[in-house]
Amino acid sequence: MTESLTDTRPIRLKGRSFLALTLSPELPVAGWLARLDDLAARSAGFFLGRPVVLDLDGVDISKAEFNELIAELGRRNVWIMGVEGARPSLLGPGMPPAMKGGRPGPDFEAPSEPQTAGSEGKASGKPSAPAPAEPAPVAVAEMHAARAVPSIIVREPVRSGQSVVFPEGDVTIIGSVASGAEVIAGGSIHIYGTLRGRALAGTVGNTAARIFCRKLEAELLAIDGLYKTAEDMDKRLRGQAVQFWLEGDAIMAEALN
Numbered sequence: 001m002t003e004s005l006t007d008t009r010p011i012r013l014k015g016r017s018f019l020a021l022t023l024s025p026e027l028p029v030a031g032w033l034a035r036l037d038d039l040a041a042r043s044a045g046f047f048l049g050r051p052v053v054l055d056l057d058g059v060d061i062s063k064a065e066f067n068e069l070i071a072e073l074g075r076r077n078v079w080i081m082g083v084e085g086a087r088p089s090l091l092g093p094g095m096p097p098a099m100k101g102g103r104p105g106p107d108f109e110a111p112s113e114p115q116t117a118g119s120e121g122k123a124s125g126k127p128s129a130p131a132p133a134e135p136a137p138v139a140v141a142e143m144h145a146a147r148a149v150p151s152i153i154v155r156e157p158v159r160s161g162q163s164v165v166f167p168e169g170d171v172t173i174i175g176s177v178a179s180g181a182e183v184i185a186g187g188s189i190h191i192y193g194t195l196r197g198r199a200l201a202g203t204v205g206n207t208a209a210r211i212f213c214r215k216l217e218a219e220l221l222a223i224d225g226l227y228k229t230a231e232d233m234d235k236r237l238r239g240q241a242v243q244f245w246l247e248g249d250a251i252m253a254e255a256l257n
Helices: 029-042 063-075
Strands: 021-023 052-055 080-084 151-154 163-166 170-173 182-185 189-195 198-201 211-216 220-223 226-229 242-247 250-255
Touching: 029 063, 029 226, 052 063, 151 163, 163 170, 170 182, 182 189, 189 198, 198 211, 220 242, 226 250
Parallel strands: 021 052, 052 080, 151 170, 163 182, 170 189, 182 198, 189 211, 198 220
Antiparallel strands: 211 242, 220 226, 242 250
C-alpha cells in the first residue's frame, strides 16, 4: 500500500564555496612526500582538519601509484576532498571526486515532486552521510557576488585556533595573531601587532601579494603557495617590523624603518 505524502515542499540545495589547500605532487612521489613531512614537522598541525584538493595536472602517475599516494597522505592525516587534473581512469568508487574551477556556486532548488511511502529510490530530505567532525573556530569573511569587496579590517586579535579567511582581497589585522592562529588572504596581509601564528597571502595566485607585520615571531609565512617556516627566516628579523614579498620563486624580506 502506498500513500502520497502531504508535504511536497522542494528540497533546498544551496551552493557554497570553501577555501581549500591545493597540493601539487611532484615526481618522484617519495621525494615529494619527504618534503611534505618536513613541512608538517616544522609547522605542527598545519594540515589538521583542513580540506585539501590534490592537483595532478601534468603528473604522469599510474592508478596503483595514485592509490598509494592517497593512502600515504591519509597516513599523514592529510585528507583529500577532491582531485583536479586527473585522468578519468584514475578515479572511481572509494576515491576522491574529480573537481575543477572552485568558483562560487548559486543557490538552487531541486524540482518539487510528490513522494510516496516505500519509494527508496527517490530523493530524501534527510542526509545519509555522517556529520563531519566539528572544525576549529573559524572567522570567515564572505563576499557576495553582487559586491566587490577588495579588503577587510579585523579590529581584534586573532586567538589561537582561529582563522581569518578572505580569498577575495587584502586583510588588515588591528592587533596580534597568536601562535596557532592564521590569516589567509587572496591579496596582501597587514598585521599591526605581533605575528606569532601563520600568514598565507596571495592564495589565489597573486604573486604581487605582500605580508607586513609590526613584530615578527611567525610560525609560517606563505605567498602564492611558497612558504617559509620559522627555521627558514633570518633570525636578525625576529622581533622586528618586517615585510615579505616574492621575487621569482623566492620569498624576500626586509626590516621596515
